[in-house]
Amino acid sequence: MPSEDTELREFLSHRRNALLRSAYLMCGDVHAAEDLVQNTLIKVVMAHRGRRRIDHIDAYARRVLVTTFIASRKRLWNREEPHDSLPDVPVQGSDTDLGLAVRGALQRLAPRQRAVLVMRFFEDQSVQATAELLGVSEGTIKSQTARGLAVLREALGGAIGTLVEDEEASKMREVIR
Structure with missing residues (x-):
């Protein structure tokens, strides 16, 4: 039992930031990502200390992250986005523009x-690993990927066309093609 607790502690200390990055990309908001993580x-700690062995x-934490995110987006109150004023428009041509454009998209x-x-x-999960993680077929993952990339x-x-040519922009073009 003590070795299992040690394994859990090591996981929590080493993987929290990676989960936070993934959560941020899904949520688009630092605070929501922190809550999600x-x-x-x-849930991971409760399951680990509960009656089931992980x-x-x-892999279990990634699955919990994704399912918790999807479940949270189904709540009606989560769809509201009130704003006092319109957001400022960023200056075009910087590396931050690509990040903002991708997060907005x-x-x-x-x-x-x-x-x-x-x-x-x-x-960098495979189609098969993502399908297992979400509990759906590989065909569903392929169709969701194709539709998501189309969006x-x-x-x-337009955002990529106006950016300064650099390695980051080239990488993003490859991803969305």
């Missing part, structure tokens, strides 16, 4: 599509 880690804590996707693209391209292509078409 906190809820995920609570063989692969990392990710917010246009349905939660499941966003989760699929984050798992496939950011977490990203449409949303980022």
Whole structure:
């Protein structure tokens, strides 16, 4: 039992930031991502200390992260986005523009599509691993990926064309093609 607790502590200390990055890409908001990771880690600890044995804590945590995110987006109160004023428009041509454009485009996707693209391209998971993680067929993952990338292509078409040519822009073009 003590070795299992040690394994859990090591996981929590080493993988929290990676989960936070994935959660941020899914949520698009630092505070929501922190809440999502906190809820995920609570569920992982409770399951680990409960009656079930978790063989692969990392895979289990990613699955909990994705399912918790998707479930949270189904709540009606989560769809409201009140604003006092319009956001400032960023200056075009910097590296930050690509990041802002990508995060904005990710917010246009349905939660499941966003989760699929984050798992496939950011977490570098295979179609099979993503399908197992989400509990759906590989065909569903492929269709969600294709639809999500189509939305990203449409949303980022103009933004990528105006960016300064650099390695980051080239990488993003490859991802969305």
